[in-house]
Amino acid sequence: MSLSIRHSWFEATARQRLAGLLDPGSFCEFLPPAVAQPSPHLAQLELPGAFDDGVVVGAGQLGGRLVLVAAQEGQFMGGAVGEIHGAKIVGLLRRAVAEKPAALLFLIDSGGVRLHEANAGLIAISEIMRAVLAARAAGVPVIALVGGSCGAFGGMGIVAKLCSAVVMSEEGRLALSGPEVIETVAGVEEFDAKDRALVWRVTGGKHRYLMDDCAALVDDDIAAFRNGASALLAGWQERPNTLASLRAEQVRLQGRLATYAGCRDGLEVWAALGVAEPARVPLLDCDELIALKEGLPT
């Protein structure tokens, strides 16, 4: 792919991502900026809000099929979830239950709860979690797209993993506690948040793909995310969680913890996975990494 025709997902705003992700001209925004209300909590704290409270929601088409979309704006307060921000996402997910679109695409770019809004933000995140599961139970696939500068952390990391599938770029990151949080709580000996290469080796898209935490790895390119989401949805059969599937997943995760508990770095995890030259993984491009994963022992 020529660099000149690439439109970076990482660098784009939420609105630019939606414009490139959906069929041209098909996007229709719900609660557009002119009618939406900025956060009253931020106003009380004397902070300027955003008209859309940091998330764009609406409907559009992906390859001619109706999809609902929510896109978080990472540049506004780290994409953090406040009360109105969360309510817009929950409303969209409930609409998906009623309307049964082909999918709901969730463009996650968020550090988690907006701490300024405290309990309202925490409640919003838990409502999003419930609403994601309700949409999936209604047969609507919820696809998380993670490739922005804020990644998917905190409550939004959990939300991402509740979705039907995750599409990531190498630049995307997905985890629960963010690097700074781990360093603050457990000390720099446990995790050096300033070591960016280390951060990506344990939370970045390549690591998540090798660990089966995301279903697809794509280039940092808006068209690549579009193609990745389309390919994933072609012939997708939504399988909501059952008690048996949750128990099987628990067993899988316990086994994974036992296998890799002693590892201090993604490099060690990759070696244990059977990667011959783990140090080369960060240098591989997307296609090379996908080929490497296909060659791994299962």
Next chain:
Amino acid sequence: MEKLEFKFPSQALLAAAPPALCGVVGSGNLEILVRSGVDRQICEISVNTSARGFGETWRAVLATFAASQAVGGTSIAINDMGATPAVVSLRLAQALADYRGGAQ
């Protein structure tokens, strides 16, 4: 945060259009929402800015914009996170271009 309200006389913009949004409330950046206003000869601008004490700078930048462009009949709302005057002028030009582009 400081809230500022301005009204500038300006040549009437030819056609009203759907609202247009430009920019993001990120560090050193701002978002600008352009809507059709009431008075065809006036440009109304309201600003929420995180940086206090820059009212006269805002007035100078916005007055230049309203004097040099035909923006009468628009109502402009700005959420600002410490953008410099150059960035404000750039975003105003972008927002106006988007608004004009939406006029059919």
